Amino acid sequence: MAAPELPVVLVVEDEPAQREVLAYNLEAEGFRVARAENGEEALLLIEEETPDLIVLDWMLPSVSGIEVCRQVKSKSDTRGIPIIMLSARSEEVDRVRGLETGADDYVVKPYSIVELMARIRAQLRRVRPAAVGGTLEFGDIRLDAESHRVYRAGEVLKLGPTEFRLLATFMEKPGRVWSREQLLDRVWGRDIYVDTRTVDVHIGRLRKALCRHGGEDPVRTVRGAGYALG
Template identity: 80%
Template sequence: MSPSQPTVLVVDDEPAQRDLLSYNLESSGFRVIEAADGEEALMLLAEDSPDLVVLDWMLPSVSGIEVCRQIKSRAETRNLPIIMISARADEGDRVRGLETGADDYVTKPYSVAELMARVRSQLRRTRPATVGETLEFEDIILDAESYKVFRAEKPLKLGPTEFRLLSTFMEKPGRVWSREQLLDRVWGRDIYVDTRTVDVHIGRLRKALCQHGGEDPVRTVRGAGYALG
């Protein structure tokens, strides 16, 4: 039982660099999608919903700086963390990358171990459950590292899917998630699941959260989806 696997988009035109990054990310438990240039990266962003982008500055067709600018200019991807990688080590280049919207800037050559730490640091901010953080909402505590959930200090029994649903809700309390978004986040795009399955597991989550009493914290938003609180 674990939180849903975070997805990292690796954008680099050098196959050896992509392979190195992908291997280390997958070994660290991340799902990886790859793009060889800026145009492909923007296309994949529209098709998939990555949780973080590792982006090379020097790319054919559309530069990494332009990809970064476009990501940060769109409301739906504005909060997507970007780690920019570049051989440009000058302070001016670093400042330009960060001012364009990059959340972190790593110069080549870099330590793979350090880069993995930076990836986890960014995900700790946007998807804390995936890196073992403890989440709290009202009287509910979710310990992502030990996969335990408590409400009013009493342990709750949740199935794996219900745990992933709850971790998704608790990462962004108040956000309304559509059934399709929950399918992508909790089940993944590689698995076909009918949207009605979401309703079934939401029902199981509600029952689990109220097994010791208390009000149902999961809110149904008619025509839109579900939210916590």
């Protein structure tokens, strides 16, 4: 099983060969990949998986890529997911339509896989910086994902791998309240069973590590909802 902290990229492409080429290259880059061959399947997967990024073909059977994009961007819980639209339509009016519908980037077919991978990484740096080797800061806390180190007020903190992933999740979206179930999906992954009480145990360990050298506890408990940073 891939490390649960890795970003999930949903590839929506009705051409099997193109879909598998994209999936192969994404997996080679270390991403987890979900696949959909039409718009209806894509919308169901988006609801179930909540991917970190969507690579979306314009021309799809049943529900078009444009309509999938419109629906994703119209919902508060999914509008933040970056969408890279793929299309053979190269006219300016088509690019404008795709971007105005909510796509974050627009790539014309045929495209360079190397360039597309670079565009995907650029979008993921914006929404999942810790997962692609970025550095995150919140107050006096700094998380360096590339070196896998965490500092608070200049002091190095010793965190276990689970606590590191928890902190990275919090620091990518400060202020957001995460339920225990959402943290289980993001930090432990969907493929294994972990009791929700395990989240509380690791939150306790994270809090202890963060406050080891002094300072206030930055992790907030939201009664009946979950946890948030700040």
